[in-house]
Amino acid sequence: MVREVAEARLVVPANTRPRVSVIIVLYGRADMAIPAIAALIANSPPCFELIIVDNASPDDALELVSSRVVGATIVRNSLNVGFSAGVDVGALHARGEFLLLLNSDVFVEPGWLPPLLAALDRSPSLAGVSPVLLNIDGSVQEAGSLLFAGGVTRAVTSADRWALDFSRTVPYVSAACLLLRRSVFTKLGGLDCVYGLGYYEDVELAMELDHLGLSLGYVAGSSARHVHGASSSRERAMRRTVHNRAIFARRWQSRLDELPPATDHLTASAEVRARDAFAVDRVLIIDDRVPQTDRGSGDPRMATIATRLAALWPAARVTLLGASLDGADRYAPALLAAGVEVAACSFDGAQRWLEQRAGHYSAIIISRTDNLLRFREMVERTQPLALIVADVEAIYSRRTAMRATVMAASDPALAASCAEEAVRQREVELEGWNWAQVAVCVSREEAAEVRAVAPGTTVHVLPPVARAPERLVPYAERSGVVFFGGFMGGEASPNADSVRHLVDDIMPLLWSRRPQLALTVAGSDPTPSILSRAGERVAVIGRVDDPFHTLGARLVHVVPERFGAGVKTKLIESMASGTPFVTSPIGAQGLHLGELARHLVADHPAQFAEMTLALLDDPDLWRFVQRGLAGLAEQHFSPLVLDRTLVELMADLGAAPPLGP
Template sequence: MTAIPRVTFVLVSYNGREMLTRCLDTLAEHTPGPYEVVVVDSASPDGTGEWLEANLTGATVLRMPENLGFGAGCNLGVQHARTELVCFLNADVEVTPGWLEPLLARLDSTPEAAAAGSVLVFPDGRLQEAGSIIGGDGWSRGLGDGDADLSPLYPRSADYSSAACLLMRRRAFWQTGGFSPEFHIAYFEDTDLQFHLRSLGWQIWVEPASQVRHIRHGSSTTPRAIELSAINHEVFVRRWPEALAKRPPVADVHEHWHRLWWLRDQLAPYRVLLTTDEVPDPTQGQGAQRAWAVIQYWRQAAPEAAVTVLATRGDPAALRATGVEVSIVDDPKAWGRDRAGLYDVIVALSARGFPLAEQLSRTQPQAVRLFDTQTFLHREAERRFSALPDAEARRHCAIEAATWREAERTALSWAELSTVGSQAELDWSARYAPQATLRVAPYPVPVTPAATGLDRRDGLLFYGAFAATTTGNEIAAQRLIEQVLPLLEAPRLRVIGAHAPDSLRAPGVDVIGWVPDPAPYLRTARVLVNPSPAAAGAQTKLLDAMAHGLPFITTPQAAEGLPLGELREHLVAESPAELAELTQRLLDDDAKWTRVQSALLDLAATHFTERHFRAAMAEVLIHCGIAPPATTFATATP
């Protein structure tokens, strides 16, 4: 069956036959078919129209009797389009490999979006424009113009994205009546169109995964471009006086940086800043999964919300791809001054993110202050203290625990509302920070609808991220291998988790390390064993196992706060001998294993689904004066 084209490419030419030919060549080279092409020649005096008519095959060529301009040419081209989508493409644009798919994906995933624009780069690779801001003076500024580093870009809703390369729903285009005939030849007609689309409730998105090369003013001289721009600027200002009256001028934004960020984010229903020491990577555990889920809730609760994560280190690429701005800063004080008064909400992600949040809240006195943590770090350090054999290590651990305890008490007092991961954390907070306003927002896990049965499961699994310094996970894994495993009847043990140390290698132990997706291991192991001295870094793994129908054996510390009920006596033990005994029972007794799996799946569905997490986070939004989303959504993963 022949595929039906989704896109018609509309190009308007005026002279520049060689440049137009190059544009069409790169389009054919880098664009998967099928698609249709309409080229409208605006009475080119150099014979481009005649050449197109004689030589261009597989495309519709239309010739206007006089140069009526870009807008009129595009309107004519769209009249001949039959596809769901149209893509406006300047003749001085060269598309690149993989440029179209991200634009299509954006429109497919965002029904509120009328259009998605590419990032424009200069021929030398520098950034030309990643969407633009429009000031109250009616002038625009391309964001990032001249930047050499494009990595900070992220998908976002924008004021305006250049029609040099803009994919649009055809029905949305005609809903506005098309490009206005009031504009003279070129400039501002695409800005006007997008203002009109926004007035009708549509969104405009910029998608940095799509990048194209653009020769600025390719078909006209720069003086002529300035002249045309000035003429059409007057028309644009006259057409949108009320919308522009609410904005500061754009002319001097680089002298007043807070205006630039306000103009960029002024369309957002809310602006939230989340602070952390390291950009969360959900493959690393140690609270990163919880932080990721919280960030994604803020991101998805309103598609146009402006969500910024501020950190001092880490890899931001995966988070940026989900539409989150990530800033890695050395000087947070200067960063905060540049964005003074911008944010509606500041969220400290655990005690590690609290120092940044406290510092930045001085430049954001209007922001609601929130504190969020899965588990308290001082409690992890206290539990680790008892498992460390070395006196000097215990002394450092005690100092660490005291430092975290004071930081967490201060954070609870600083915040107007604090959210924690379990009832146990809530109880501690209520005792030691009685003035704090608290909510439980349990870490969400997607419950497997049809968990794998016994016939496709075998062996033991340890699942947890490790770090350069000794952590609860490393202590737990060593305890399992050295003290529990020898008491069992030689089952196979697999160890998965980032940065798994070589010291864990032993007979019968398969140290796999980091895996892109733990689900296949959670679906094929018979029992997960984690004799962790603390909940931090372990409990989210227990919940993941629970959601995949994988029974686990663990310690009272790691299971603290989990509503296990009668299951506790079958799954929780302290000594290596007791842990081994419970593990062996699940290895030997098929009927018991099946009962435990069923009970854990029911427990996950009752307490730890995304629905429960979203309900708790909706209360947080309400506390901040923000309307929670009416629809459901899934937590994005990298």
């Protein structure tokens, strides 16, 4: 393969305004360099320039490379000035916004560059990023690296899929394939040449960046293969490593003394401590499970909170612990790619997991009231210094008490059981809210209730969020009515009760006026009672990939919720998608409807039918409501609102504001 590549002309794409300046320092081994350049050209978008710096190769490598590669800038040094100086010379010729330091024995793989650029575009505090480096056989050579006391380094080589899929800040990364902001590189004066021919200049760079408050990142989804040591013997490399480590350790002794010691056997606990040594803020989120973003029950909100925390504070460590393995493999990858570490295990496994990370976290967000009780003892024992945040995803005692009222006439025994459960839930809520230093609620109404019974707890409002689609579908392109919501809670859930009430009590009134009106019931895990109501005019379609597409195809979203708590994500998504809804006073809680409520909030089946028909039959009213709801979604439930509240929350937890826009 090397011979075939070497005999072909390799043309670097002409680029008057390159975004990336690729710098390859050459010292012999054209048999490696030419295939590496071929891989760069074949697997990269045409947004780069190539700068080859020859460090006085002892063989004919320069002649071979220059005769095969067309369009590269070639710089000839009269002697081997070492890797750092070679890179610095190459950077003087660079025009790109970013510099890519690329070893001549690294072969980038298809799709390697866009994820790296995207990571830097998202995070101003990231100065540089690296892909996973693989050995030629495909095994992991480096997925970021660790730094220990005394300057000892160790590559992360875990073959665990979740570890490889976890994009994160790291103590340092090898300069074998490192994409850097040229502005930061220039501010530092380039790579430090004190390390001679090579080794430890990349670790020095990491420490200099840390001193400036900047970070390096490992980016999942980007990969390159590295021969490793092709231009130097193992013995020479070891001598240089030992020599340069001593220089590095003297320079950074005070900072290195803060790091964990290196050991012959690296335990999982020691690896985590070394990995997160540079992360001042370490936030753990505990929830029932890894958020299942298409199934409701507060899961989409929690996934959004976790990913926004990781995006706003990329130098922090945000970890989500799901106390169940259910669905973890399916839903974890999106969180990992967004920079959220994910762990999933049983409750007993969670205890062992927390013990392995004893004293590691600065703040712990515990979602759902029962989890405050379940995890309190182990959190107090393993994380005694962490600030505790109670995420009041919903006030369950209120919802259960409402259900008792609804069931009183039809099922007195069930109503009595619900009333008893509501009392138990209230006791747990009061204990948990008063234990936490901070609480977050989904609405102002619920925040006021928490403040009243937990006066020593700081309370923030952190509602669900919905992003508006690029286009609001107009009236003329829609038809029918819809109920959208997940049924994870089973037959006793508010959503299951709502659909039964809708089909049995409200739709007959609508069908008496509009016999052909179609109802679509969408949402994951429809229960037997929901499936049994499917028919000619009722379509139960189950899970949908895109709620905005489903909502945007219907004229009215009907949500006759008779008991519940919190703010309903399905109605916020309805607002953002421009789909008018009719709901109950319980469903309308926390939505800031104002004057729109007189068109949208119904108390009984006949009123539900009349309000729904008014929207179906009056396009002008429908458009008025659509505009009003979309405006309220932008004002109260947009990502910008969430970000502002997260900044306030993190300030209470001791975190500095995020860097840059």
